[in-house]
Amino acid sequence: MIPQLQQIVVDKKWLEEDEMIDCIAISQALPGIIAINAATYIGMKVRGFRGALSATLGVILPSFVIIIAVVTLLDSIGENTYIQGAFIGIKAAVCGLILVTVVRMGKKILRSVFAWILAILSFIAIVGFGINAIWAILAGAIAGIVYNIVKLSGGQDCALHDAPEADKEVDE
Amino acid sequence: MILVYLFTMFFRIGLFGFGGGLAMLPLIFQSVQSFGIMTAEEFSNLVALSQVTPGPMAVNAATYVGFNYAGLPGAMVATLGVCLPAFILMMIVYHFVKKFNDSRIVQGVLGGIRPVTVALIGAAVIFVSETVLAAGPLISKKLLETGFDYFNLIPICIFAVTVILVGKFKMKPIRVMILMGIAGALLCS
Numbered sequence: 001m002i003p004q005l006q007q008i009v010v011d012k013k014w015l016e017e018d019e020m021i022d023c024i025a026i027s028q029a030l031p032g033i034i035a036i037n038a039a040t041y042i043g044m045k046v047r048g049f050r051g052a053l054s055a056t057l058g059v060i061l062p063s064f065v066i067i068i069a070v071v072t073l074l075d076s077i078g079e080n081t082y083i084q085g086a087f088i089g090i091k092a093a094v095c096g097l098i099l100v101t102v103v104r105m106g107k108k109i110l111r112s113v114f115a116w117i118l119a120i121l122s123f124i125a126i127v128g129f130g131i132n133a134i135w136a137i138l139a140g141a142i143a144g145i146v147y148n149i150v151k152l153s154g155g156q157d158c159a160l161h162d163a164p165e166a167d168k169e170v171d172e
Numbered sequence: 173m174i175l176v177y178l179f180t181m182f183f184r185i186g187l188f189g190f191g192g193g194l195a196m197l198p199l200i201f202q203s204v205q206s207f208g209i210m211t212a213e214e215f216s217n218l219v220a221l222s223q224v225t226p227g228p229m230a231v232n233a234a235t236y237v238g239f240n241y242a243g244l245p246g247a248m249v250a251t252l253g254v255c256l257p258a259f260i261l262m263m264i265v266y267h268f269v270k271k272f273n274d275s276r277i278v279q280g281v282l283g284g285i286r287p288v289t290v291a292l293i294g295a296a297v298i299f300v301s302e303t304v305l306a307a308g309p310l311i312s313k314k315l316l317e318t319g320f321d322y323f324n325l326i327p328i329c330i331f332a333v334t335v336i337l338v339g340k341f342k343m344k345p346i347r348v349m350i351l352m353g354i355a356g357a358l359l360c361s
Contacts, residue, residue, distance in 0.1 A: 001228075022269050022270065022273060023269075025273050026262075026265060026269050026272060026273055027262075028192075029272070029273070030258065030261050030262060031186070031187055031188055031190050031257060031258070031261065032186045032187065032189055032255075032257045032258025032259075032261060033186065033193075033228045033230045033231065033254065033258045034192055034228070035227075036228065036231075036255050036262075037258045040258065040259050040262035040263065040266075041262055041266060044262070044263070044266050049263075052259070052262075052263065056255065056259055059227075059228065059231075060227075060231055060251060062226060062227050063226065063227025063231040063232050064231065064251055066225050066227065067221070067225060067232050067235040067236050067239070067247075068235060068239055068244070070221060070225060071221075071236060071239055071240065081361040082357040082361045083357070084360075084361065085356045085357040085358070085360035085361030086353040086354070086356045087217060087220055087356065088326075088327055088356045089330055089352040089354070089355050089356015089357065089359070089360060090220040090223070090224060090349055090352055090353045090356060091216050091217070091219070091220045091300065091303070091304040091327070092304050092326075092327035092328070092330035092331045092334070092352065092356070093330055093334040093348055093349050093352035093353075094216075094219055094220055094223050094300060094349070095297055095300050095301045095304060095331050095334075096330075096331045096332070096333075096334030096335040096338065096339075097223065097334060097338055097345050097348070097349070098296050098297045098300065099297050099335055100334075100338045100339040101194060101293060102290060102293040102294050102296075102297060105289070105290050106290050109287055109289075110287060110290060114287075115283075115286070115287040116287070118284060118287040118288060118291075119288065119290045119291045119294075120291070121291075122287075122288045122291035122292070123294050123295060126198055126291065126292070126295045127294075127295050130202075132202055133188070133199045133202055133292055133295070134184070134199065136288050137190060137285060137292075139284075140285045140287065140288035141281045141284050141285055143284045144281050144282065144283040144284020144285060145277060145280040145281060145284065146280075147280065147283060147284065148279065148283060149280070
């Protein structure tokens, strides 16, 4: 979705290239739906508040309409065994797809002991102990700030120092 | 009352959902489970549907859950709830984007949240596979009792083929989804 967006926006001269890079960075950094963050930013830039509102609506509407259409359709034909079989096939494929995504992301993001510890602890907390994902996200945010401070003031072994910190937060 | 529930539930999902649609899945799963408005089976249907339809996953999810639970008003309220945090936050941050992106605290927060998103997506794999690849939770007593019958053979093959096609041969995900949908219709019906 992002490369597509980038091309349209730069082609239409709504944003400069480096402004667009800023826009994507901030869209990914803020919580919430990335496409909506980006739409709000671009809309705001081009036409102010009304621009932001219409760009956001534009991103939402297709999904909204399509899902309602599909759900309504499935209500009438969903009992069909072929449809149910197709659903099983797609669901199994989705598992594979998400697995590939997580491996790719892991290779990019998990490049330090700190990152690995955080990822493993949150995974265990969520899957093993059924802890709400929101706590894992908050713990990650706090651990990240602490890690940054320790890294600035301390030496190389900081990753080991704030591991217990992350642990404590996740287990809460 | 239901509409208020739906709104607050999805507002919370929108507020804490970092790192894109897949990382939001565990959040959505846990919320709908704790509110008791959706079974694990229905949740995996939703995930499948979101993957074969265009648009942001969280909007698809909100529309689906809201519509199934409270019709058109439900869909509207849930979608509004999930989109509002992103919209409001961006409105606020818009005026100091450069400062925000360069801020040490923001960089620290992101450094901590990114590894967690990997874990979230990992959790999503488990949540979805428990409804398709196996007859329930992957770690359970029933597994020891029933042995290999606990796993669904054909879905596991489809899963493995998908991993190879997308991971190794870099095939486009949407093509693989359609292909596997057809395979499922023929083999699992």
